[in-house]
Amino acid sequence: MSDELKLIAPTVELEESYRSYVAEVREADALFVPWVLGFNADEFPALIARLHEASEGRGIPKTFVPHTTFWTIDASGQIIGVANIRHELNENLLLEGGHIGYSIRPSLRGRGLATRQLALAVAEAGRRGIQRVLVVCERDNSASARVIAKNGGRLAGEVTSEETGKMMQRYWIEL
Numbered sequence: 098m099s100d101e102l103k104l105i106a107p108t109v110e111l112e113e114s115y116r117s118y119v120a121e122v123r124e125a126d127a128l129f130v131p132w133v134l135g136f137n138a139d140e141f142p143a144l145i146a147r148l149h150e151a152s153e154g155r156g157i158p159k160t161f162v163p164h165t166t167f168w169t170i171d172a173s174g175q176i177i178g179v180a181n182i183r184h185e186l187n188e189n190l191l192l193e194g195g196h197i198g199y200s201i202r203p204s205l206r207g208r209g210l211a212t213r214q215l216a217l218a219v220a221e222a223g224r225r226g227i228q229r230v231l232v233v234c235e236r237d238n239s240a241s242a243r244v245i246a247k248n249g250g251r252l253a254g255e256v257t258s259e260e261t262g263k264m265m266q267r268y269w270i271e272l
């Protein structure tokens with residue numbers, strides 16, 4: 098694997114890499130993070146269209162905000178991570194969703210990739226006019242807490258998730 102990482106828009110060309118990513122996540126994790134990994138991918142072009150539409154605020158539930166999904170690729174073009182940026186915060190996101198959700202391909206974890214991916218995603222949020230980035234993780238997700246702290250995240254408090262009942266930590270990253 099090469100050293101270079103890049104965020105790209107989802108594309109039909111990377112169907113195989115995406116499917117293997119989702120398969121690894123399904124196997125390794127109890128749930129899909131970021132949540133868009135759970136979108137139906139039976140018709141791959143439809144999935145890509147859905148992700149692009151969500152980025153423009155189309156085809157999303159009324160209570161959702163526009164969100165952009167990036168695939169993080171290495172120099173070989175393999176998808177090594179996925180990040181989802183919420184363009185703004187609604188009440189729920191302000192509390193426990195935050196601006197950015199992300200994961201790293203399970204077979205490539207523990208190499209510093211999440212730290213680098215979050216840096217790229219935060220820069221992307223900045224380009225979209227977000228000056229303070231909220232990132233939320235479960236208190237017992239120490240790897241994610243490290244990733245956020247290494248990107249300048251400052252703990253702003255803890256809340257109990259209404260969805261899962263788990264204790265969540267809220268971090269702000271100032272650009």
Ligand SMILES: CC(C)(COP(=O)(O)OP(=O)(O)OC[C@H]1O[C@@H](n2cnc3c(N)ncnc32)[C@H](O)[C@@H]1OP(=O)(O)O)[C@@H](O)C(=O)NCCC(=O)NCCS
Pocket residue numbers: 126130198199200201202205206207208209210211212213233234235238239240241243244
């Ligand atoms: C959390 C996650 C993104 C971390 O990805 P990663 O590429 O392994 O993270 P990094 O290699 O950049 O490691 C970041 C830090 O966490 C530490 N770390 C990695 N795995 C760890 C683990 N299982 N337990 C404790 N610390 C861990 C690393 O040592 C590193 O800290 P250090 O720099 O002080 O050594 C990845 O485990 C993942 O995709 N998890 C499932 C989805 C998820 O939880 N997303 C976050 C939602 S908020």
